[in-house]
Amino acid sequence: MRRGRIEHSSDVHERGAPVPSSEWERASMILGVAVRALLPLLLLFSIFLLLRGHHAPGGGFVGGLVAAAAVALYALAYGATAAQQLLRLSPRGLIAAGLMTALASGLVGPLMGAPFLTGRWVKVGHLELGTPLLFDVGVYLVVIGVTLWIILTLAEE
Amino acid sequence: MELLLAVVIGSLYATGLYMLLRRSVVKLIIGLGLLSNGSNLLIFTMGRLVRGRPPIVPEGESSVPPPFADPLPQALILTAIVISFGVLAFALVLIHRAYQKVGTDDLDDLKTTDT
Amino acid sequence: MQLIFPIAIPLATAILGLFAWRWRTVQRGLGVAGAVALLIAALELLKSVWQQGPQATWIGNWPAPFGITLIADLLSAIMVVLAAVIGLAVALYALAHIDPAREAFGYYPLLHILLMGVCGAFLTGDLFNLYVWFEVMLMASFVLLALGGERAQLEGAIKYVTLNLMASAFFLTAVGLLYGVVGTLNMADVALKIRPLASSGITRSIAFLLLTAFGIKAAIFPLFFWLPASYHTPPVAVSAVFAGLLTKVGVYALLRVFTLIFPDDGRTIPTVILALSAFTMLTGVLGAVAQGEFRRILSFHIISQIGYMILGLGLFTTAGLAGSIFYIIHHIIVKTNLFLVSGLAHAVHGSFDLSRLGGLYRTHPGLAVLFLIPALSLAGLPPLSGFFAKLLLVRAGLHAEQWGIVAVALGVSLLTLLSMMKIWAEVFWKPKEDDPPAEDSLALPVFPVAECTGMMSRLGFWSSAGLAILTVMIGLGADLVLAFAEAAAEQLRNPDLYISTMQRGRP
Numbered sequence: 001m002r003r004g005r006i007e008h009s010s011d012v013h014e015r016g017a018p019v020p021s022s023e024w025e026r027a028s029m030i031l032g033v034a035v036r037a038l039l040p041l042l043l044l045f046s047i048f049l050l051l052r053g054h055h056a057p058g059g060g061f062v063g064g065l066v067a068a069a070a071v072a073l074y075a076l077a078y079g080a081t082a083a084q085q086l087l088r089l090s091p092r093g094l095i096a097a098g099l100m101t102a103l104a105s106g107l108v109g110p111l112m113g114a115p116f117l118t119g120r121w122v123k124v125g126h127l128e129l130g131t132p133l134l135f136d137v138g139v140y141l142v143v144i145g146v147t148l149w150i151i152l153t154l155a156e157e
Numbered sequence: 158m159e160l161l162l163a164v165v166i167g168s169l170y171a172t173g174l175y176m177l178l179r180r181s182v183v184k185l186i187i188g189l190g191l192l193s194n195g196s197n198l199l200i201f202t203m204g205r206l207v208r209g210r211p212p213i214v215p216e217g218e219s220s221v222p223p224p225f226a227d228p229l230p231q232a233l234i235l236t237a238i239v240i241s242f243g244v245l246a247f248a249l250v251l252i253h254r255a256y257q258k259v260g261t262d263d264l265d266d267l268k269t270t271d272t
Numbered sequence: 273m274q275l276i277f278p279i280a281i282p283l284a285t286a287i288l289g290l291f292a293w294r295w296r297t298v299q300r301g302l303g304v305a306g307a308v309a310l311l312i313a314a315l316e317l318l319k320s321v322w323q324q325g326p327q328a329t330w331i332g333n334w335p336a337p338f339g340i341t342l343i344a345d346l347l348s349a350i351m352v353v354l355a356a357v358i359g360l361a362v363a364l365y366a367l368a369h370i371d372p373a374r375e376a377f378g379y380y381p382l383l384h385i386l387l388m389g390v391c392g393a394f395l396t397g398d399l400f401n402l403y404v405w406f407e408v409m410l411m412a413s414f415v416l417l418a419l420g421g422e423r424a425q426l427e428g429a430i431k432y433v434t435l436n437l438m439a440s441a442f443f444l445t446a447v448g449l450l451y452g453v454v455g456t457l458n459m460a461d462v463a464l465k466i467r468p469l470a471s472s473g474i475t476r477s478i479a480f481l482l483l484t485a486f487g488i489k490a491a492i493f494p495l496f497f498w499l500p501a502s503y504h505t506p507p508v509a510v511s512a513v514f515a516g517l518l519t520k521v522g523v524y525a526l527l528r529v530f531t532l533i534f535p536d537d538g539r540t541i542p543t544v545i546l547a548l549s550a551f552t553m554l555t556g557v558l559g560a561v562a563q564g565e566f567r568r569i570l571s572f573h574i575i576s577q578i579g580y581m582i583l584g585l586g587l588f589t590t591a592g593l594a595g596s597i598f599y600i601i602h603h604i605i606v607k608t609n610l611f612l613v614s615g616l617a618h619a620v621h622g623s624f625d626l627s628r629l630g631g632l633y634r635t636h637p638g639l640a641v642l643f644l645i646p647a648l649s650l651a652g653l654p655p656l657s658g659f660f661a662k663l664l665l666v667r668a669g670l671h672a673e674q675w676g677i678v679a680v681a682l683g684v685s686l687l688t689l690l691s692m693m694k695i696w697a698e699v700f701w702k703p704k705e706d707d708p709p710a711e712d713s714l715a716l717p718v719f720p721v722a723e724c725t726g727m728m729s730r731l732g733f734w735s736s737a738g739l740a741i742l743t744v745m746i747g748l749g750a751d752l753v754l755a756f757a758e759a760a761a762e763q764l765r766n767p768d769l770y771i772s773t774m775q776r777g778r779p
Contacts, residue, residue: 173441177434177438182430185430185434189434189437189438189441192437192438192441193437193440193441193444195441195445196441196444196445196448197444199444199445199448199449200444200447200448200451202448202452203448203449203451203452204451204452205452229451230448230451233400233447233451233457236400236404237403237444240404240407243411244407244410244411244414244433244437247411247414247415247433248433248437251414251418251426251429251430251433252430254418254421254426255426255427255429255430258421258422258423258426259423259426259427264430267427267430268427269423269424269427270424270427270428270431270501270502270504270505271500271501
């Protein structure tokens with residue numbers, strides 16, 4: 001019932017047809033406008049959480065969940081197809097890229113003669129960039145990918 | 158506090174098992190969720206409860222003065238939560254599909270593959 | 273360093289498979305290439321473990337009891353090789369026999385994630401990490417089991433998922449309690465620290481919780497009901513991997529935990545395991561006798577064979593453990609092969625129902641031979657691998673003066689032969705009826721055979737033949753395999769080597 005209306009509302013949005021005046025649709029109008037403002041903020045916040053995670057509470061997992069929540073919110077307002085288009089990369093591609101990043105960060109250690117996943121750092125100016133950050137970026141991508149895969153699959157049905 | 162948590166863990170296990178024994182598939186999934194939360198809380202409690210003593214080495218010392226909160230159980234629980242998040246999401250999709258296919262959520266009607 | 277390959281190679285294969293999602297040919301090539309690479313890495317690992325003793329690596333360079341240790345003694349290395357062999361055989365078989373729809377939905381990446389989970393479980397030296405690998409493996413198996421979404425599959429998957437998640441919850445509970453008692457989860461470290469507490473009540477409780485958790489995963493006697501309800505529902509390219517590897521991970525965990533962490537314990541636990549083993553053998557084989565469907569019969573035989581595998585653990589002697597390990601080696605290859613043969617028979621006549629099959633001996637003599645080799649090996653006829661596996665266990669049982677279990681093992685072996693002969697008579701020997709009974713009692717789906725021709729369609733046959741040749745070779749070269757099994761059992765009985773290998777990573 002509700003799902004059908006979501007898809008309907010996305011059609012409405014894309015074709016620019018007049019908005020039907022049911023209670024839920026009006027709510028979705030507000031949601032739609034709010035999401036447009038919230039989406040960039042939430043994505044920025046997710047990246048903030050990701051970067052903060054090295055020394056303070058935060059990290060790839062929470063960051064990824066926040067980012068996925070942002071996109072899921074967009075899907076609620078404009079439909080799953082629109083969210084797919086927003087992503088450009090498929091959720092599957094995100095998972096693959098994330099796993100690849102994480103695996104690569106793990107393999108830096110063995111390439112330098114240390115065990116798998118050993119942390120290695122380089123100093124760029126004041127920044128200390130290391131493989132744990134790379135690993136976290138991988139986790140971030142995988143979490144976004146997996147969560148969106150589940151949500152979008154369920155929403156498309 | 159330990160006593161309270163022990164009671165909570167016990168009730169989580171008990172309600173989880175009760176839900177697992179119900180005939181509805183949805184309740185089965187709820188039961189699994191409760192059960193996994195019960196075991197997570199158990200790990201947390203088994204790591205000893207310490208209030209307000211993060212395991213951070215103070216400036217100028219080489220080790221943390223005891224008592225401090227053990228970080229390992231929390232790391233374990235975090236892992237277990239992430240895993241059960243994924244597994245339960247999968248289970249939900251699974252029962253949704255099964256419901257679409259079979260049209261019932263009564264486990265008694267899902268016996269065709271039993272022997 | 274070598275230890276990371278059996279985990280990293282399947283992971284890399286799965287990642288590449290995800291990238292190449294839309295290109296089926298690339299996926300198929302990757303599926304086989306990854307399995308070949310895994311086999312090479314596994315053999316290298318076995319070679320260095322055999323020559324230099326147990327190998328270990330400390331993930332992230334964290335010292336031993338704090339970080340995760342990957343450690344391979346001979347048992348682990350042998351199991352990894354077996355997993356790689358099965359992975360390769362099934363990947364080849366799938367080239368010819370998995371349907372395009374499942375291929376398009378990621379059969380090959382999932383297969384490799386499953387292999388990664390299995391190899392990780394064999395290699396880890398940390399109890400919580402073992403839980404994580406179990407979950408990786410389960411997640412992949414859940415999706416593989418439900419892939420396709422036929423009614424029978426979904427029903428089977430619900431039971432499989434529920435009981436395996438319960439097992440995981442039990443395992444997690446045991447891990448939590450253990451951490452509370454000894455304050456460490458590194459298996460070797462736990463083994464050291466739990467020695468003074470070996471006979472306390474909490475230790476016993478943890479031991480039995482772990483026995484239950486691994487017992488569900490290994491499908492031993494009162495806990496096996498998820499297996500015959502689900503293993504016959506997915507296509508053969510899926511159930512063959514499950515049959516070969518998944519329950520064996522449970523058996524491996526039992527072998528590891530009850531030799532390393534809870535050894536002997538005043539013989540309470542071994543006695544319980546011995547009794548469970550007898551009941552597992554009996555219920556499995558009796559369940560099989562009542563069945564009339566190819567894969568269901570084979571599923572019940574998995575249970576009965578698990579009984580043999582834990583028999584040696586119940587005897588708790590070096591000879592018994594060597595017998596168990598030999599049995600695992602023999603069983604993984606033979607059971608996977610039988611499932612593959614059932615798939616080949618299905619490809620000919622489009623059914624798994626014994627009453628609808630027939631006449632294959634006349635039309636496909638090659639297939640008949642392929643069935644006979646693993647079937648007779650399963651029943652334990654010389655000179656095939658099963659004969660030596662059973663001989664070792666029976667001899668160990670006689671030596672330990674456990675007459676009852678020996679009698680059960682021999683009786684069950686006869687019933688296994690009966691069951692295999694039933695399949696032989698029905699599927700291969702009797703003439704095919706022209707008008708088969710109107711319908712299957714259960715509308716089990718008929719899977720379309722992949723539309724390839726020529727060389728490709730023979731691949732299923734040749735991968736099965738390869739496993740059959742391995743079975744014969746294990747039988748003929750039983751001395752060599754026995755040497756491996758005995759050395760592995762020796763390492764299990766004297767865990768000091770394992771513990772000292774771990775301790776090399778001490779700060």
